[in-house]
Amino acid sequence: MSSKLYCIASFKPKEGKMQALFETLQALEPQTQREDGCIQYLVTKHIAHPNAQGSSFPIVFNEIWESKEAFEMHCAKPYIVNFFQTHCIDEKGLVEDYNVCVYSDE
Numbered sequence: 232m233s234s235k236l237y238c239i240a241s242f243k244p245k246e247g248k249m250q251a252l253f254e255t256l257q258a259l260e261p262q263t264q265r266e267d268g269c270i271q272y273l274v275t276k277h278i279a280h281p282n283a284q285g286s287s288f289p290i291v292f293n294e295i296w297e298s299k300e301a302f303e304m305h306c307a308k309p310y311i312v313n314f315f316q317t318h319c320i321d322e323k324g325l326v327e328d329y330n331v332c333v334y335s336d337e
Contacts, residue, residue, distance in 0.1 A: 233336060233337070234297070234298050234299070234337075235270070235295060235296065235297060235298070235335075235336060236295075236296040236297075236298060236299050236301070236302045236333055236334070236335065237294065237295055237296075237333065237334040237335070237336070238292070238293075238294035238295075238296065238302060238331065238332070238333045238334070239291060239292070239293065239294075239331075239332050239334070240291065240292040240294065240329070240330070240331040240332075241287060241288035241290070241291045241292075241329060241330045241331075242256070242288055242289075242290040242291070242292075242319075242326050242328075242329045243288040243289065243290075243326065243327045243328040243329065244289070244290065244325055244326060244327060245324075245325060245326065245327045246327075248325045249289065249290075251325055252290060252318070252325040252326065253274065253276060253290055255314070255318065255325060256274040256290060256292065257274055259272075259274075259310070259311070259314060260272055260273070260274060262310060263305065263311075266301070266304070266305055266308070267297075267301060267304070268296050268297040268298060268300070268301020268302070268304070268305070269294075269295075269296060269297075269301065269305065270295040270296060270297060271293060271294060271295040272292065272293075272294050272295075273292065273293050273294075274290065274291070274292050275290070275291050275292075275293060276289060276290055276291075277289045277290070277291070288328065288329070288330065302333065
């Protein structure tokens with residue numbers, strides 16, 4: 232067991248905004264991957280597969296952080312706060328709905 236924190240951040244884009252949202256989220260990767268404590272920060276798109284037929288929002292960040300503190304520092308970064316304000320909270324944003332969950336292996 233470890234003190235790592237695992238985050239799954241799922242996003243449902245507004246109608247017709249899938250590619251724009253995916254590209255906006257991709258643009259967050261380089262800066263985040265340079266942050267202290269970031270082990271993995273990768274945005275992915277849902278694909279159809281016969282062995283995985285669950286439902287999900289179509290865009291998901293898969294994140295691994297060295298610690299809860301590293302994750303919290305990431306969440307407080309101005310560019311992350313700005314993304315959520317601009318695209319998740321503001322009416323004109325790209326996101327219709329989102330879900331951010333964190334997990335532990337302890």
